[in-house]
Amino acid sequence: MNILKQLWHLAVHMNGGVQVVLTMVLIALAFGCEILIKRIELAGKDAYNGKTKPAGSVSIWALWFVAGVLALIAIFIVAAVFAPLLGLA
Numbered sequence: 001m002n003i004l005k006q007l008w009h010l011a012v013h014m015n016g017g018v019q020v021v022l023t024m025v026l027i028a029l030a031f032g033c034e035i036l037i038k039r040i041e042l043a044g045k046d047a048y049n050g051k052t053k054p055a056g057s058v059s060i061w062a063l064w065f066v067a068g069v070l071a072l073i074a075i076f077i078v079a080a081v082f083a084p085l086l087g088l089a
Helices: 002-012 016-047 054-086
Strands: none
Touching: 002 054, 016 054
8 A cells, every 4th residue: 555655646746748758658558559450350360260379369358458457547647637636635
């Protein structure tokens, strides 16, 4: 719990421009993961007559996890942007 408090403090007291740029980079990386997921799915379905190959499935799950974590961090940073306005800082 102490780590979350420290991360929240860091995110709230970060420069606003850095918060915005960091959020955009995280969202772009999450979308990049989604694009890779689609490419892996299409490559697996073409090679195996509509079925996804097992190695592709593991890669897809790993990319889903990474994209989800990146999206959650981006939401955390956006919440830190508006926290001072709501009195949560």
